Amino acid sequence: MFRRSVSFLMLLALCAIPRIAGADASSDLVEQIVKLLSNPDREFRAAGLEKVRTSAKGAAQTQAFAAQLPKLDDSARAALITALGDRGDAAARPAVLEQLGSTNEDVRAAALVALGEIGSASDLAVLLKSLTSASGAEQQAARIALTRMRDATLVKTIAAESKSAGPQLRGKLIEVLAARRATGELDAIIAATTDSDGGVRTIAMNALGQIGKPDQLAAMLPGVLKAEKGRERDNAERNVAEVCKRIDNEDQRGAALISALGTIDAGQRDELMPLIGRVGGRRLIKFVADIATGDDASRRSVGIDALGKWPDASSADTLLEIASKAKDAAVRRQAFLAFVKVCANRDDRNDQQRLERMKQALKEARTTEEKIAVINRTRTAYDVESMRLVRPFLDQPEYCQAACETIVELAHQRQIRDPNKAEFDSVLDQVIKLTDNKELIERANRYKRGETWERKR
Amino acid sequence: MLDQAFEALKKYDYGTPISELQAIEDAVVASHTDAAVRQDLEKRLIAALDSGISRDAKDYVCRKVAMIGSPAAVPVLSKLAASEENSHLARHALERIPGPEAAAALATAATQLTGKLKIGAIASIGARRETAGVASLAPFLKDADPAVVRSAALSLGTIGGAEAAAVLQPAIQSATGDKTALIDSLLQCAESLLNSKKTAEAKAIYESLSGDQQPRLIRLAATRGLLACGAKAVES
Numbered sequence: 001m002f003r004r005s006v007s008f009l010m011l012l013a014l015c016a017i018p019r020i021a022g023a024d025a026s027s028d029l030v031e032q033i034v035k036l037l038s039n040p041d042r043e044f045r046a047a048g049l050e051k052v053r054t055s056a057k058g059a060a061q062t063q064a065f066a067a068q069l070p071k072l073d074d075s076a077r078a079a080l081i082t083a084l085g086d087r088g089d090a091a092a093r094p095a096v097l098e099q100l101g102s103t104n105e106d107v108r109a110a111a112l113v114a115l116g117e118i119g120s121a122s123d124l125a126v127l128l129k130s131l132t133s134a135s136g137a138e139q140q141a142a143r144i145a146l147t148r149m150r151d152a153t154l155v156k157t158i159a160a161e162s163k164s165a166g167p168q169l170r171g172k173l174i175e176v177l178a179a180r181r182a183t184g185e186l187d188a189i190i191a192a193t194t195d196s197d198g199g200v201r202t203i204a205m206n207a208l209g210q211i212g213k214p215d216q217l218a219a220m221l222p223g224v225l226k227a228e229k230g231r232e233r234d235n236a237e238r239n240v241a242e243v244c245k246r247i248d249n250e251d252q253r254g255a256a257l258i259s260a261l262g263t264i265d266a267g268q269r270d271e272l273m274p275l276i277g278r279v280g281g282r283r284l285i286k287f288v289a290d291i292a293t294g295d296d297a298s299r300r301s302v303g304i305d306a307l308g309k310w311p312d313a314s315s316a317d318t319l320l321e322i323a324s325k326a327k328d329a330a331v332r333r334q335a336f337l338a339f340v341k342v343c344a345n346r347d348d349r350n351d352q353q354r355l356e357r358m359k360q361a362l363k364e365a366r367t368t369e370e371k372i373a374v375i376n377r378t379r380t381a382y383d384v385e386s387m388r389l390v391r392p393f394l395d396q397p398e399y400c401q402a403a404c405e406t407i408v409e410l411a412h413q414r415q416i417r418d419p420n421k422a423e424f425d426s427v428l429d430q431v432i433k434l435t436d437n438k439e440l441i442e443r444a445n446r447y448k449r450g451e452t453w454e455r456k457r
Numbered sequence: 458m459l460d461q462a463f464e465a466l467k468k469y470d471y472g473t474p475i476s477e478l479q480a481i482e483d484a485v486v487a488s489h490t491d492a493a494v495r496q497d498l499e500k501r502l503i504a505a506l507d508s509g510i511s512r513d514a515k516d517y518v519c520r521k522v523a524m525i526g527s528p529a530a531v532p533v534l535s536k537l538a539a540s541e542e543n544s545h546l547a548r549h550a551l552e553r554i555p556g557p558e559a560a561a562a563l564a565t566a567a568t569q570l571t572g573k574l575k576i577g578a579i580a581s582i583g584a585r586r587e588t589a590g591v592a593s594l595a596p597f598l599k600d601a602d603p604a605v606v607r608s609a610a611l612s613l614g615t616i617g618g619a620e621a622a623a624v625l626q627p628a629i630q631s632a633t634g635d636k637t638a639l640i641d642s643l644l645q646c647a648e649s650l651l652n653s654k655k656t657a658e659a660k661a662i663y664e665s666l667s668g669d670q671q672p673r674l675i676r677l678a679a680t681r682g683l684l685a686c687g688a689k690a691v692e693s
Contacts (some may be wrong), residue, residue, distance in 0.1 A: 030686035
């Protein structure tokens with residue numbers, strides 16, 4: 001009996017040896033890493049941080065690393081917090097939370113981002129507060145954390161919070177929902193498309209543009225109508241068009257939009273014509289062309305405007321026909337300018353095809369304004385022939401400035417300028433002599449020297 | 458077909474369509490599972506190498522010998538290894554032919570040749586990654602030509618292991634010029650030791666390179682190595 005007990009104790013001791021050896025090895029490694037964390041050389045610190053991310057697993061080790069935080073300078077501290085976040089061990093959470101009180105913005109921002117990896121739903125309040133804090137870095141960090149945080153209930157909580165929050169926070173929360181691709185919470189986003197705050201509406205529309213599904217098309221339209229005309233309306237239309245694009249078949253896309261329009265009050269439907277133009281497609285051309293050539297004069301303008309916003313040149317012939325047959329000068333003008341605009345679209349056609357359309361437009365143009373519009377838009381056909389088409393207008397004072405601008409824009413395209421350098425140098429010399437626009441002169445000189453030019457934003 | 462291809466090989470030169478030699482390609486693949494066919498094909502390739510075919514044809518044959526060659530091909534390859542034109546592809550074959558004959562041929566070439574050909578032969582000993590190559594490389598660490606020393610050091614690093622490290626360490630101590638290649642190679646040895654779970658030996662090397670007297674980048678590499686040793690120890 002005694003001998004058996006001794007054997008058992010010996011076996012127990014043997015089993016314990018590797019574990020003790022392992023613990024020693026781990027504490028040696030932790031010691032090595034800790035020493036590196038305070039190294040004044042950044043690259044040595046980085047070597048240590050890399051191991052914080054990947055090695056010496058275990059809560060005790062994590063706490064040993066986290067305990068170094070108060071001993072480090074701000075830059076090293078921010079780096080260690082980031083590494084602890086990447087390590088993904090919640091044992092570092094209390095130490096990281098403490099760092100939110102740091103006087104250094106980078107440290108606070110790093111702590112917020114780290115909470116995205118090691119925090120929990122209980123940190124939501126602090127993250128929401130930081131979303132609207134004064135510091136841009138902290139706002140961004142909180143957004144990242146809320147986007148990354150793995151918590152099954154988080155998305156629902158954010159959606160609920162977005163309904164009661166103030167406009168600034170509401171917008172930020174919708175951005176987070178979009179970034180998390182929270183397709184289960186689209187109702188909350190759709191509700192925000194008709195918010196009283198324009199900023200929130202725009203964010204909600206952008207979110208739907210990213211994650212919305214064709215099923216939501218009808219629900220998005222009130223948001224388009226609520227959007228203020230101008231930039232906000234344009235943005236809303238673009239996002240609805242993005243959702244439409246998720247339907248591959250062109251005819252089905254058109255049908256889905258027409259069906260969604262059916263849910264809108266007839267009196268408001270015309271306001272959505274430009275949106276139809278953005279979506280494009282054969283089926284919708286017919287739908288809009290009927291309105292653009294119908295008996296109701298007030299609706300014609302809306303229809304022509306929609307055809308002018310077509311994403312490609314497929315509405316060009318319809319527009320030219322409307323322009324040619326128009327008896328009213330204003331209708332002619334609107335249709336012709338829209339025709340030139342769609343002809344110049346940089347769509348799937350090649351530059352020669354675009355140029356042919358511009359030549360056709362030039363033949364059809366009747367007034368100075370129409371010709372200037374064609375000269376201006378010819379810049380979208382990147383071909384040396386475009387320059388040759390426009391060049392004669394340099395000698396006609398009423399078209400000279402438009403021609404100068406188009407020639408300089410064409411010269412910006414190195415692929416057509418370089419193989420025809422002598423011809424471009426000569427025409428750019430003409431532009432330099434003729435124009436008063438200092439920017440055009442500077443650009444012309446740069447292109448002659450083979451330099452490029454950065455477009456001002 | 459194969460006979461035709463060997464006939465075509467006699468006229469093969471830069472710019473000739475490679476398709477004319479397709480039958481040789483096919484034979485190399487087919488010989489993979491048939492020792493007799495392989496032996497026969499090798500004989501024909503060796504005979505071709507010993508004939509007056511063009512430089513490009515010899516290069517082509519060397520590539521095939523690298524795939525199916527045996528010690529029987531070593532003598533002809535040794536001859537070519539001494540020629541400026543064909544040395545590279547001949548060594549390419551010698552690096553891959555199994556057995557001590559090819560290793561011995563490279564060791565002899567490294568001793569007898571000069572200049573770039575010598576450096577190439579030294580590099581090829583390393584490319585075989587045989588511990589036995591360490592002994593033939595060690596003397597070159599004392600060579601007067603720094604390029605030879607560098608090539609030998611890099612070859613030792615490629616071979617790796619404790620034997621190569623044991624040769625490199627004293628060479629580092631006694632070297633007076635640029636030690637970068639020697640130290641790089643020693644670090645490679647430490648890495649190979651670490652990969653084969655000889656953590657204690659690897660750690661000893663890294664520790665020897667982590668002192669303040671070492672340049673910063675060496676210390677950094679050694680520090681990373683020590684951390685890797687620490688992590689390995691925890692894993693095991």
